[in-house]
Amino acid sequence: MITRGDARCTYKLDVDAFPPDTGTGTDDHLESTARRLPHDCVAIRMASPDRHQNDQFVCVGSKIFAFYKDKDAGRSTMVYDSATSQVAVCPPLLAPKDLAEFLTVGVDIYVIETDYDHFNYNFVPSMEKLGPAPHRGWGEWRWESLRPPPIKLPIFVSSQAVHPDGSTIFLSVADRGTFSFDTGRLAWTRHGSWLLPFDDKACFVRELDAWVGLCSHQKGHIAVCNVISPDDGRCECLTWTTVKDRVYNNMWKRYLAASLTYIGNSEFCLLETITRKGYDIFTESRTRMLLRLATFRVERQHSGEVRAVDMRTMLYKCPHWELECCRSPTAFWI
Template sequence: MIRRFVNLVAVNKSGRTYSLHRLDVSKHLFYQSTEEANANKIHNGGRPSKIEKLRRLLPVSMHFHQFPNSTDRWWWLKDDKFVLLNSHSSEGRILHLTEEGPAFLYDADARSMSAIPTRDGPVGSYPKFISIAGDGAELGEVYLISNLFREDQDDCPNFEVLKFNKYKWRSLPLPPSGWRLGPSLTTVDSGHTICVSSSAGTNCFDTRSQEWKRTGDWKLPFHDRAHYVPELDTWIGFSSRFALSLPYDLSASSDLSDIDGQCAPTLQHVWEDFNLPLEKESIVLSKRFLSVTIDKPKRWTHLNQDLLNLGGGRFCIAKFFCELESVTFADNEYDETGGEAMAESCTRNFVMLTGVEVLRGGESGEAGLRMVKHRSK
C-alpha cells in the first residue's frame, strides 16, 4: 500500500491533550514526479532545495485526552504511544497506548474509535513496536519490545504481542541472550520472523512457532528499525555509524534475505540526506573600535530520528534538532585566541521532514540503487 499521509501527533501542554494532524505527502514532501525532483536539483546547481517552513499545523483530525487526568505538571513527559498499524486495507488505523495501561484504536479514515484490552504495567523506556498486517481486512498483530530489561520483575515483560483477532496482550519468551539498550531490528520472511540485534549478537523470533533462534554473533548494520521494500528486494534503514550530534544517513542492504548465513550482513549503499547548517552573525560593538565584536553562531545539533515507510520505495525521514546559540566576545586586534565563548543555549526544538524515494539504477546508470531527495519541511 502506498501511503498518502504522514501522521503528526502534537502535545498541547495547557490543554493536557494530544492532537493528530495528517500531512498529505504529495502536497508537502514530494514533487509530482522523479523527473521534477531531479530538475529542481539541477536548477539549484546541484544544491539541495530550500527547506520550506510549515507555518501552521494542519487541521486536527482527532484529540486524545491524557488518561487518567493527572495533576502532574510534567504529565506530557510520560509520553503516550501512538502506533500506525500495518494493514492491507487502510492506512489510518492508529493504536493509542497510555502510560497507565488503557489503549484505544482510532481509525482516521472511518473516524471511529474502539477500545483495546488494557496492558498490565507501564510500557517501559523507549519501546519499539512492530506491526504485522493480517490477511485480507484483518488487523493482524502488534509486537512490543521494551528496552526496559528487568529480569527481577515478572509483571513487567519486555516482549509481548497484541493479536487483534483475540484482543488480548500476551507475554512472549525473551531471546536466549537478552538484549541491550538501543537494539536494531527488522522483519524477514514476509513479516513472519522478527530479528533483534545488539552488541550481544542477533536473534530471530518465529511468530508462527513462537520460538527464538540464535542467528549470529554479529550485529545488524542498521541503527534502530530497518524496513523491507519488496519492489527493490532490499532493506532500508539508517546506517549504524555513530558520530556525536550528527544525524544518521539512509542506507540499504540486500544481505538480509539469507540472514541464517554465517556472515554478517553489510551495507551496499549509504546516502547522505542532509548536511547540518551553520549560521554566524557578527556584531561590531563600536564604530571607534571595529576590532571588538560579538559573534553569535547558531548550529543544529541532532537529537533523534525516525524513518517512515510510505510504500513503493518512498520514505519520510523525520529528524529532530535543537538549535544551539552561543555568544563569543572578541577583541580581534589584541586577542589571537578567537575570543572567550560564553554560555551556549538551545533556542528552539524542531523536526525536519524530508521525502525521499529509492530507485533501481545507480547515479550513472550502473546497477544498484539510488536515492532521490524531494522536498523538506
C-alpha cells in the same frame, strides 16, 4: 500522518504537494521557507491529564495506538482508526513497560520488556502480544503473555526488520547480536554476533530485494542490506552498502532526531526534527522546533550504484517540544 507526542495531536499531510528540493540548507533558508502546520489537517487531538507522560505511538494498518509507558499498568491504550475517524480503547498492558521495545509483524503488536527487579537485584524479562483486531460488533482487544526471548539481558534493540515472508522479524540487540522471531511458531533463532546496519526500523523494498533504512554507521545516509534467511542460523556476516547521497545533516547543533517511513514502490519519507534558530535544548525546557519532511526514491542505477533520487521537501513550524516528554514527532504512512 504525523503524531506530536507533546500535544498528542495527529496531522494528515499530503506528501504529493511537496516542492522539489532546491539543495539549499542554510539557517536563513530553513527559517524563511517553513510554514505552520495547517489546522485544517488535524486528524485528531487527544487530551491527557499528564502532558509529561512517556508514551509510544505504534501504527498497524489504518490504526494508530498510543501506549502509555509508565509505572501505572492500569492505563488503557487509545486507538485511532484513520479509515473511519473513530477512537477506541484497548486494554492496558499486562505489566508496566518503562523500557519496552515495540515490534509490529502483520496485524500483531509484540512488546518486549526488561524491567529491573530492585528487590532481587536482577533484570526480569517479559513479552506480550496484542492482536488481531476484534471484528466489528463482537470480540475485544486482548493481550497474551508469551515466553520471553532467550536473549541475555538487558535487551536494547538497535534495529529491526520484518522478513518478506511476513511472519518473521529480525532484531539486532546491542552487545548481543542479531536474532529472528518466527511469529507463527513462536520460535527464536540466533544468527550471529553481528548487527544490522540500521538505526531503528528498516523496511523490505521488493524492487531492490533488500532491506532499506537509516544507516547506523554513516549518519545522514541510507543503508541497503541483503535479506537474511530465517533458517540461516550460522550467518557469520551480511552484505550491505551505503547510499552515497546524504538525506539529512546530523552534524549541526540544531539537529534533534530523524526517522524514516516507507511509502511503497521504493519511495520513502524522512522526518527530521530541528530546533528553531536561537533556541538551545540544553538550557530551555520548551524548545521551538522545525519539522523537515523529505520524500525520495531509492533506486539502483544502470551502473549498479544505489542512489536517493527525486527528493522533495517541506518545512513546518512546530510550536514547541517538551524535553520532559523525550519523544520527537512520529510519522506514519496510512
